[in-house]
């Protein structure tokens with residue numbers, strides 16, 4: 001391996017190691033999706049979950065409502081932030097965006113798992129602590145949705161192919177359904193993060209999610225991190241639901 005590539009491999013391994021080390025307790029493995037319309041709502045949710053949740057995901061809804069400054073503020077206080085931007089653009093644009101996000105102190109960032117996009121992002125994040133996650137196939141998509149989008153593969157095959165490409169690109173982790181986590185884990189090995197949204201405790205509303213799994217089963221399937229949005233954020237008693245989910249994760 002050329003010297004520069006070896007350094008890159010070491011840098012990426014160090015980043016992945018960091019994620020694994022930090023993810024040693026169940027609390028570190030639960031990421032709450034702050035999918036709320038206003039900053040005020042986000043601040044309220046974070047206050048309510050204080051002491052129970054220490055990792056939040058900020059996506060389109062909050063990011064475009066002042067959430068990026070809030071993300072910086074939380075990160076500077078030690079809260080981990082997963083910025084769910086699902087980047088996809090020409091390589092140069094992705095690289096410049098990743099460089100800027102790496103300077104914000106974020107813990108995780110998503111991009112669509114296209115090989116060229118991932119390679120550009122890995123190069124741009126080199127030397128930072130940012131864990132880059134490849135989004136394989138959205139958990140709201142089933143076989144027909146994937147066909148309608150023009151792909152020939154079924155979702156499972158596409159997830160596995162993209163996981164392999166993410167591994168080769170030097171990504172820090174994968175986003176997939178916990179239904180696929182076991183097979184993905186076999187491909188990416190023990191060190192990459194396997195982050196799974198589409199988590200639904202028994203009896204909760206699926207919403208638009210199609211490939212859903214319970215918290216306990218997601219842990220058993222090899223997920224390193226569970227992303228839970230509406231079941232916690234939409235609950236009347238957010239603290240109680242988050243605690244119940246953590247208990248279920250620990251019982252697995």
Ligand code: C5P
Pocket residue numbers: 033035059084135136137138139140175176197198199207209227228229230231
């Ligand atoms: O409310 P719910 O628990 O379904 O939230 C899941 C979160 O994870 C949402 O913010 C959604 O955008 C995100 N996500 C997903 N599927 C992916 C990647 C991200 O549901 N493949």
